[in-house]
Amino acid sequence: MLKINNLQASIEEKEILKGINLDIKPGEIHAIMGPNGSGKSTLASVLAGRADYEVTGGTVEFMGKDLLELSPEDRAKEGLFLAFQYPVEIPGVSTTNFIKSAVNEKRKYLGLEPLDAAQFLRNMKEKMKLVEIDQSLLSRSLNEGFSGGEKKRNEIFQMAMLEPKLAILDETDSGLDIDALRIVANGVNQLRTKDNAFLVVTHYQRLLDYIVPDFVHVLYKGRIVRSGTKELAKELEVKGYDFIKAEVDQELA
Amino acid sequence: MHEENDDILEQITSSEYKYGFVTDIEADEAPKGLSEDTVRFISAKKNEPAWMLDYRLKAYRHWLTMEEPKWPNVEYPPINYQDIIYYSAPKQKIAPDSLDDIDPELRKTFEKLGISLNEQKRLTGVAVDAVIDSVSVATTFKEELSKVGVIFCSMSEAIQEHPDLIKKYLGSVVPATDNYFTALNSAVFSDGSFCFIPKGVRCPMELSTYFRINAANTGQFERTLIVAEDEAYVSYLEGCTAPMRDENQLHAAVVEIVAMEKAEVKYSTVQNWYPGDKEGKGGIYNFVTKRGICAGAHAKISWTQVETGSSITWKYPSVILKGDYSIGEFYSVAVTNNFQQADTGTKMVHLGKNTKSRIVSKGISAGKSQNSYRGLVSVAKNAGNARNFSQCDSLLLGDKCGAHTFPYIEVKNNTAVVEHEATTSKIGEDQIFYCNQRGIDTETAVALIVNGFAKEVMNQLPMEFAVEAQKLLAISLEGSVG
Numbered sequence: 001m002l003k004i005n006n007l008q009a010s011i012e013e014k015e016i017l018k019g020i021n022l023d024i025k026p027g028e029i030h031a032i033m034g035p036n037g038s039g040k041s042t043l044a045s046v047l048a049g050r051a052d053y054e055v056t057g058g059t060v061e062f063m064g065k066d067l068l069e070l071s072p073e074d075r076a077k078e079g080l081f082l083a084f085q086y087p088v089e090i091p092g093v094s095t096t097n098f099i100k101s102a103v104n105e106k107r108k109y110l111g112l113e114p115l116d117a118a119q120f121l122r123n124m125k126e127k128m129k130l131v132e133i134d135q136s137l138l139s140r141s142l143n144e145g146f147s148g149g150e151k152k153r154n155e156i157f158q159m160a161m162l163e164p165k166l167a168i169l170d171e172t173d174s175g176l177d178i179d180a181l182r183i184v185a186n187g188v189n190q191l192r193t194k195d196n197a198f199l200v201v202t203h204y205q206r207l208l209d210y211i212v213p214d215f216v217h218v219l220y221k222g223r224i225v226r227s228g229t230k231e232l233a234k235e236l237e238v239k240g241y242d243f244i245k246a247e248v249d250q251e252l253a
Numbered sequence: 254m255h256e257e258n259d260d261i262l263e264q265i266t267s268s269e270y271k272y273g274f275v276t277d278i279e280a281d282e283a284p285k286g287l288s289e290d291t292v293r294f295i296s297a298k299k300n301e302p303a304w305m306l307d308y309r310l311k312a313y314r315h316w317l318t319m320e321e322p323k324w325p326n327v328e329y330p331p332i333n334y335q336d337i338i339y340y341s342a343p344k345q346k347i348a349p350d351s352l353d354d355i356d357p358e359l360r361k362t363f364e365k366l367g368i369s370l371n372e373q374k375r376l377t378g379v380a381v382d383a384v385i386d387s388v389s390v391a392t393t394f395k396e397e398l399s400k401v402g403v404i405f406c407s408m409s410e411a412i413q414e415h416p417d418l419i420k421k422y423l424g425s426v427v428p429a430t431d432n433y434f435t436a437l438n439s440a441v442f443s444d445g446s447f448c449f450i451p452k453g454v455r456c457p458m459e460l461s462t463y464f465r466i467n468a469a470n471t472g473q474f475e476r477t478l479i480v481a482e483d484e485a486y487v488s489y490l491e492g493c494t495a496p497m498r499d500e501n502q503l504h505a506a507v508v509e510i511v512a513m514e515k516a517e518v519k520y521s522t523v524q525n526w527y528p529g530d531k532e533g534k535g536g537i538y539n540f541v542t543k544r545g546i547c548a549g550a551h552a553k554i555s556w557t558q559v560e561t562g563s564s565i566t567w568k569y570p571s572v573i574l575k576g577d578y579s580i581g582e583f584y585s586v587a588v589t590n591n592f593q594q595a596d597t598g599t600k601m602v603h604l605g606k607n608t609k610s611r612i613v614s615k616g617i618s619a620g621k622s623q624n625s626y627r628g629l630v631s632v633a634k635n636a637g638n639a640r641n642f643s644q645c646d647s648l649l650l651g652d653k654c655g656a657h658t659f660p661y662i663e664v665k666n667n668t669a670v671v672e673h674e675a676t677t678s679k680i681g682e683d684q685i686f687y688c689n690q691r692g693i694d695t696e697t698a699v700a701l702i703v704n705g706f707a708k709e710v711m712n713q714l715p716m717e718f719a720v721e722a723q724k725l726l727a728i729s730l731e732g733s734v735g
Contacts, residue, residue, distance in 0.1 A: 092704070101693055
């Protein structure tokens with residue numbers, strides 16, 4: 001589904017990603033872990049098409065298409081979703097209307113008729129249960145005045161509504177208390193099918209107790225330096241990142 | 254990133270003006286320039302009674318003693334008042350017997366603008382007075398309105414047919430001597446709309462005037478007067494467009510509203526004069542004075558404006574709250590793009606007791622434009638328990654435009670409560686990217702964000718106008734994000 005080959009990217013002339021290789025198949029959950037500043041969020045942003053980053057080398061194939069050639073909106077409509085670490089606020093635009101626009105833009109792209117108000121509401125009601133989100137929240141301006149937990153739940157709710165093929169969760173666990181974490185993880189688990197995939201970016205292994213990954217990759221200094229199963233995450237939990245840093249720095253030296 | 258955004262910005266800000274066509278119709282014009290003779294020429298053309306000519310001449314003589322105001326936050330080269338044609342009328346029968354007698358070219362013009370002059374098309378349910386250059390060419394639904402006692406006609410006709418009303422009310426809210434442009438307007442105004450709603454009548458349909466400047470080198474100076482007697486109600490719409498021309502054209506209008514006891518007047522404007530091209534060449538100078546008076550107790554006047562056009566806008570629709578418990582409202586969305594400049598706002602003058610006013614101003618600036626809110630809230634010594642709430646929000650698209658706020662508050666009664674809130678925000682790259690990531694392209698995202706920003710004001714517009722105005726907002730900003 002997603003094939004990343006030797007991906008390199010920089011921001012303001014500073015190289016952040018120095019050759020990423022990653023292969024994600026339908027039905028899989030991959031976790032990207034790593035110390036602060038290792039390039040985790042950069043990878044998520046580059047895949048989503050954020051213009052601050054310049055791709056300086058490598059290729060990314062998504063559903064058989066050259067992802068890097070697509071505009072951010074087309075990537076989204078092809079089925080790539082990014083749950084933001086810091087979701088933005090858009091005053092005056094109701095969350096419901098926003099999601100409706102997004103859903104219908106995607107349907108238009110896929111050659112489908114837009115959903116009418118009744119169908120949309122029915123869909124919404126169903127998905128609201130998944131993330132235990134309240135109707136009153138959805139009537140408010142997008143993310144405006146939402147708590148940290150509400151913002152993250154809203155991200156997962158949008159994901160549920162848009163039914164992406166690949167969802168990237170960028171530090172979705174940051175700033176969440178344990179209850180919110182559980183709700184978010186439950187949502188993700190219920191949305192999991194054999195046809196979609198998840199890329200979970202996180203600093204802590206805590207989230208991976210709830211969303212159990214098939215593969216864990218450790219990102220350090222812009223490269224994936226270790227890959228393994230969820231056991232690798234457990235090991236990191238115990239030993240911290242320092243042991244990997246030391247090993248890698250030694251290899252590089 | 255910045256370069257990229259600037260590109261998008263330029264694309265969106267560079268959309269074309271859609272009403273820029275010129276209609277080829279023969280016009281009957283006054284010679285260029287302004288003198289007592291010009292004033293006499295206009296008055297004679299309109300076959301006016303002596304009192305009207307006298308009113309004009311007084312205004313003209315006063316104008317000669319005045320100076321153009323320099324305090325607005327706008328810049329433009331000096332206007333040569335001798336280089337303007339002050340009267341231009343499409344050559345056709347002065348008063349068409351029926352709408353069928355209207356020059357087909359003219360009809361086409363209004364059809365292109367999406368304005369139906371055909372009374373058969375009742376679906377729209379809006380009575381229209383169409384003013385092209387200096388004269389009113391058609392007023393629809395006149396008969397139907399007259400059955401309930403509502404007078405809706407051109408100003409020229411009103412001067413002939415209802416001289417007592419005109420003598421009583423013309424200049425009663427905005428005196429000729431009020432300012433430079435009202436003096437000019439009072440001297441040379443050529444037409445406009447007059448609307449009179451008698452006591453206790455709720456006007457059965459929306460009334461509207463569409464203004465169109467067609468001829469080159471011409472100024473438009475129209476005059477609108479609305480009088481609502483006790484317990485009367487009317488909702489009035491105004492729309493305006495002009496061809497694309499390289500020279501700047503002057504539009505100096507005056508609108509007066511009188512609302513008696515318990516009367517309510519709702520005045521909505523969608524102003525879409527030609528804004529000039531991307532380099533700032535051409536466009537309309539929109540120097541307009543609009544003022545209403547709540548003359549009786551419990552009267553209410555509400556101004557709603559969506560300002561997207563004109564190269565320069567200078568306009569402060571105001572309410573004098575004379576009657577006790579009267580209410581004044583001002584809702585405004587002003588969009589400036591490219592090199593447009595807007596200095597607009599309102600004046601709420603609290604004279605009566607327990608009067609209330611509400612100001613909601615939303616300024617949107619893009620391109621290299623400058624957008625200023627200028628407002629005055631004054632509470633007189635005897636105006637006990639006056640209440641005002643003002644909210645002025647500015648939204649910036651890109652980093653080459655400016656937003657300014659000049660709120661003036663004068664309170665002479667210590668029971669007054671005056672509140673002012675102001676915010677400035679920018680459409681951020683983050684917001685756009687967030688929308689993009691959800692599959693919403695940049696232009697749609699800007700429209701969504703801008704409409705969200707302006708929603709509180711748009712909600713005040715009558716339904717059929719709101720849709721038009723929303724589209725207009727999107728078109729005005731097409732191509733501009735940052």
